[in-house]
Amino acid sequence: MTAVNLLDDDAPRERADASRNRAKVLAAAEELFATRGAKNVTMDDIAKTAGVGRGTLYRRYPDRASIAVALLDSHERALQEELLRGAPPLGPGARPADRLGAFYAAMVDLLDRHIHLALGVEVGHTRFATGAYGFWRAHVRALVAHTEDPDALVDVLLAPLAPEVFRYQREDLGLSADRITATLRALARQVLGPS
Amino acid sequence: MTAVNLLDDDAPRERADASRNRAKVLAAAEELFATRGAKNVTMDDIAKTAGVGRGTLYRRYPDRASIAVALLDSHERALQEELLRGAPPLGPGARPADRLGAFYAAMVDLLDRHIHLALGVEVGHTRFATGAYGFWRAHVRALVAHTEDPDALVDVLLAPLAPEVFRYQREDLGLSADRITATLRALARQVLGPS
DNA sequence: TCCTTAAGTGGACACTGTGTCCACATTAAC
DNA sequence: GTTAATGTGGACACAGTGTCCACTTAAGGA
Structure with a gap:
């Protein structure tokens, strides 16, 4: 891609x-x-x-979704690079809770800038089949590895980042990106402990 | 309906x-x-x-979704009735954290039994337009009313119950309904405090 | 019981979007 | 300049949607 x-x-x-x-x-x-x-x-x-x-x-391009994926690709790669090799708290080095919070903030920013593309990818379950979802999943999975049941928790933590959910909060409810980020940051702290 | x-x-x-x-x-x-x-x-x-x-x-029925909604309706009503007037912890009386946990458990059960219908309703953003979503939202909104930003939090907490997410966890990952329930219960506790 | 009429029925029709196919055009290597 | 492979574009067949309307059926009054 x-x-x-x-x-x-x-x-x-x-x-x-x-x-x-x-x-x-x-x-x-x-x-x-x-x-x-x-x-x-x-x-x-x-x-x-x-x-x-x-x-x-x-x-x-066999369908709309694959075009949207291609367009989103470059932006996603930039973030993926930062997660792997960037400075903390996004990159390695910070505590899991802070890294998860930073990840949430970065994803909200990404969604906010490219929501029309993200919605283009979304043809129902298409989302989970995407390579990108696999990457986010692996990243968050590692951050929550020490919890009770990481494999079940990871998709729960990623669910609020579904483009449709974000669109609903932003457009239908009129929430600001900052409020959403703050809420997700708080969630990260509560789930992974403030330690 | x-x-x-x-x-x-x-x-x-x-x-x-x-x-x-x-x-x-x-x-x-x-x-x-x-x-x-x-x-x-x-x-x-x-x-x-x-x-x-x-x-x-x-x-x-103007489309598939409206048929699925009609079919799901009776089952959802039963749960809604319990939330409003049933015994604790599902109904009124228990602490918010426990009520949210019980709600999660009931919803996972509902999804598990009728996932094919829930997926039928899901035509993207259709979900949020449903009367049922409004009900769940109001219920959970009340349970988290005392938190920092309930209006932003509520949809975050409902996101893991999106039919597509549930289907992915159950079918693609092969997680049991119990594991998902346990994870969501833990989430409820962490977000609303064990108090 | 028959009659009336309004509600309900079902299939034909027009339309929109998808995906495939292949004769033809373009490119780049020799 | 020739050639072979790669790429192009529009015509085509098809699947699903939603509408429309002549006909049928149920139900209540005479």
């Missing part, structure tokens, strides 16, 4: 027209998702807006 | 063939949802299985 596949292995380089079209598709999709909301965008819309045929579009 | 509309007001009684067909539709839908999963059931399937025309089906 990377943007380009440069010089890797002996994989045949991507043709010039192909990568030009990929860029047009992604730009068009980003635009449409942001404007109308992913639910109201058809593959046809994307193809038309990008100035590309249906066949070209389907060649790389 | 009640099953029958008996003698209420001056509303014209439902005709015999109409209520016969409603029963056939609900039975067919229940069966199909349980067998194939709601996602793989079309309105046409339901009409055919019920032995009813499309027009008849659409007259009362």
Whole structure:
């Protein structure tokens, strides 16, 4: 799901027209998702807006969700990098409770900036199948490893970050991102202890 | 969304063939949802299985979700009744932490028995628009009323009960309902204090 | 019992969106 | 400049949705 596949292995380089079209598709999709909301965008819309045929579009992206995933990918990678090798409390070094709190804050920020894409990925259970979910899951799993039942707890702690939940809180209830962050930070403290 | 509309007001009684067909539709839908999963059931399937025309089906139920809601309704009402007027710890009288724990346990039980219906309701954000969600929300809101920011906390606490999350834990991860319940009970204790 | 009428029925129809297929165009290597 | 593989785009078949309306059926009054 990377943007380009440069010089890797002996994989045949991507043709010039192909990568030009990929860029047009992604730009068009980003635009449409942001404007109308992913639910109201058809593959046809994307193809038309990008100035590309249906066949070209389907060649790389079998559905809307995969386009949203591709668009979200770069932003998610940046955060993943920070979690693995960044400075505390996001990166290693801080206490689990603080790292979980920082993770929550970063995810709320990510969601707030790209909620239209996050909702585009969400086609029900699609979310759990995503590679990204697996990453977040592994990260939080490690932070709660010392608790009673980490394998059951981890998805409970990730549940409030579901795009639909976040959208409901932000848009329907009108809560600020800060309030949501504060609440999740408090949750992290209570679950992992203030120690 | 009640099953029958008996003698209420001056509303014209439902005709015999109409209520016969409603029963056939609900039975067919229940069966199909349980067998194939709601996602793989079309309105046409339901009409055919019920032995009813499309027009008849659409007259009362504009989409799959509304049928699932109708089917789930009776079970949810029973729980709602208990929350309002049942014995503690589910009903009034017990401490908030215990009531929230009991609520979690009851909801996990409900989800476990009717997950195919709960997933049928779930068409993304549909969940929050449901009357039922409003009820759960009001209930939990009252239990956490004394905390820092109840309005932000309530949806965070309800998020792990999203049908998709539950399904993932039960089916993809293979967790038992008891483990999930225990984890949520612990969460309730940690958030509302053991006091 | 028959008649009336309003409610209810069911299937045909138009429409929207999906995904596939393949003749043709473009690219890049030789 | 030729060639072979890669990529393109629009036509097509299909599945599911929701609407519409001529017909049927139930239920109450004469």
